[in-house]
Amino acid sequence: MNLQEDIRTDDPEIYELIRLEKERQRKGLEMIASENFASRSVQQALGSCLTNKYSEGQPGQRYYGGNEIIDKVELLCQKRAREAFGLDADRWGVNVQPLSGSPANFAVYTAVVEPHGRIMGLYLPDGGHLSHGFMTQNKRVSATSVFFESFPYKVDPVTGLIDYDKLRENALMFLPKMIVAGVSCYSRNLDYKRFREIADEVGALLLADMAHVSGLVAAGEIPSPFDYCDIVTTTTHKTLRGPRSGMIFYRKGVRKVLKSGENVMYDLEKKINEAVFPGLQGGPHNHQIAAVAVALRQAVTPEFKLYQKQVMANAKALCTGLQNKGYTIVSGGTDTHLVLVDLRPQKLDGARAEKVLEDVGIAVNKNTCPGDKSALKPSGLRIGTPALTSRGLKEEDFDRVVEFIHEAILLTQEVVSSSGPTLREFKTKLSTDQEVVNKVKALKSRVEEFAIKFSLPGFDDW
Numbered sequence: 221m222n223l224q225e226d227i228r229t230d231d232p233e234i235y236e237l238i239r240l241e242k243e244r245q246r247k248g249l250e251m252i253a254s255e256n257f258a259s260r261s262v263q264q265a266l267g268s269c270l271t272n273k274y275s276e277g278q279p280g281q282r283y284y285g286g287n288e289i290i291d292k293v294e295l296l297c298q299k300r301a302r303e304a305f306g307l308d309a310d311r312w313g314v315n316v317q318p319l320s321g322s323p324a325n326f327a328v329y330t331a332v333v334e335p336h337g338r339i340m341g342l343y344l345p346d347g348g349h350l351s352h353g354f355m356t357q358n359k360r361v362s363a364t365s366v367f368f369e370s371f372p373y374k375v376d377p378v379t380g381l382i383d384y385d386k387l388r389e390n391a392l393m394f395l396p397k398m399i400v401a402g403v404s405c406y407s408r409n410l411d412y413k414r415f416r417e418i419a420d421e422v423g424a425l426l427l428a429d430m431a432h433v434s435g436l437v438a439a440g441e442i443p444s445p446f447d448y449c450d451i452v453t454t455t456t457h458k459t460l461r462g463p464r465s466g467m468i469f470y471r472k473g474v475r476k477v478l479k480s481g482e483n484v485m486y487d488l489e490k491k492i493n494e495a496v497f498p499g500l501q502g503g504p505h506n507h508q509i510a511a512v513a514v515a516l517r518q519a520v521t522p523e524f525k526l527y528q529k530q531v532m533a534n535a536k537a538l539c540t541g542l543q544n545k546g547y548t549i550v551s552g553g554t555d556t557h558l559v560l561v562d563l564r565p566q567k568l569d570g571a572r573a574e575k576v577l578e579d580v581g582i583a584v585n586k587n588t589c590p591g592d593k594s595a596l597k598p599s600g601l602r603i604g605t606p607a608l609t610s611r612g613l614k615e616e617d618f619d620r621v622v623e624f625i626h627e628a629i630l631l632t633q634e635v636v637s638s639s640g641p642t643l644r645e646f647k648t649k650l651s652t653d654q655e656v657v658n659k660v661k662a663l664k665s666r667v668e669e670f671a672i673k674f675s676l677p678g679f680d681d682w
């Protein structure tokens with residue numbers, strides 16, 4: 221075995237699969253709201269020798285030798301993380317070791333909520349995230365609901381907006397140790413001030429999970445959770461456009477001053493660091509941390525701010541374009557990078573539309589809409605703009621994208637009206653009816669022709 225071998229000759233099988241995936245990314249329209257295209261320099265850091273090093277512990281306090289360079293990488297990443305969000309080192313610390321967003325959240329609960337302590341997060345079918353404690357009648361789905369007690373808050377089924385009054389009412393009875401303000405499928409800004417008031421009223425810690433929107437926050441385009449929260453977690457691969465990873469920001473210093481004049485200090489730093497390691501993880505992924513640092517350096521540039529402005533302008537163009545075609549957008553619009561389309565007026569469901577869109581090269585995901593009777597048959601589509609904006613699409617390009625989406629949905633309606641009631645029958649018709657197959661093929665090739673005009677960040681040769 222030659223350890224210097226190139227992947228092309230060393231492992232043609234995996235090389236070919238990577239090449240095919242690259243081609244799929246290039247020829248398709250990526251509109252999954254949580255996805256993005258990391259820059260070439262981010263990918264270079266990920267592919268670096270830093271993957272070889274063990275560095276359990278914190279910079280300056282490692283369990284292994286040889287970490288003098290790794291320490292610099294991690295400290296630089298921490299410094300850039302604070303800079304990207306305008307944070308003062310005396311008031312905020314950051315742990316950049318979580319392997320991704322869900323592990324970051326679990327580390328926070330492990331650190332500050334005792335076993336079976338109480339957590340309130342947004343209900344998953346209403347736009348929350350699994351890691352905030354999702355469970356069903358039959359199953360505690362997320363480990364958060366296995367090891368902690370979770371009780372969800374919801375959106376108003378009519379307006380599609382978070383029902384803060386109801387959250388307060390339930391929080392006053394449930395008395396959670398922690399309230400989580402964070403969303404995966406919600407197109408409006410969060411009222412962090414209101415969350416803070418409710419948390420204070422019930423004596424809860426407030427965690428903001430800004431996974432989806434951290435790039436928009438860094439650019440100053442939407443309200444920052446740092447003004448009101450005790451702890452902020454994020455992924456780094458969504459709007460922030462870094463590698464897949466996670467970060468935990470926690471407050472430091474004085475928490476409050478008592479009437480006696482005595483200071484009450486925050487005690488989050490040690491608890492959070494110890495929950496990440498040795499609590500839940502072993503060695504940090506140093507290549508990942510370096511790549512996060514690269515992304516965070518990009519996040520303070522004027523180009524990044526322009527990019528995030530464009531992400532939001534594109535989401536608005538997507539939203540109005542779809543509304544002009546007669547589609548219903550949950551909450552009536554967007555303040556962020558995504559829209560949730562409610563297909564009930566079209567008498568369609570998300571799964572069927574998602575399938576046809578996938579077949580024509582447009583990646584979106586089915587999602588429940590407020591008021592959906594069953595989480596198993598979601599009636600909406602979540603559509604986001606960050607990835608396509610990274611490829612350089614502007615508002616007028618999104619007009620074309622809206623046309624493609626509309627054509628695919630009309631095609632879905634056509635197939636639904638002539639196939640049996642089950643999803644299986646629908647899929648059979650879609651893949652076997654020659655006329656339908658030809659229409660899908662024709663639309664797919666027009667989508668491809670459009671998509672390949674836009675460059676893809678990353679390596680050109682594969």
Ligand SMILES: *Cc1c(COP(=O)(O)O)cnc(C)c1O
Nearest residue numbers: 320321322349402403404431455
């Ligand atoms: C994406 C997301 C996460 C989890 O991220 P992973 O990196 O996939 O574990 C956590 N919270 C929210 C709100 C998210 O949208």
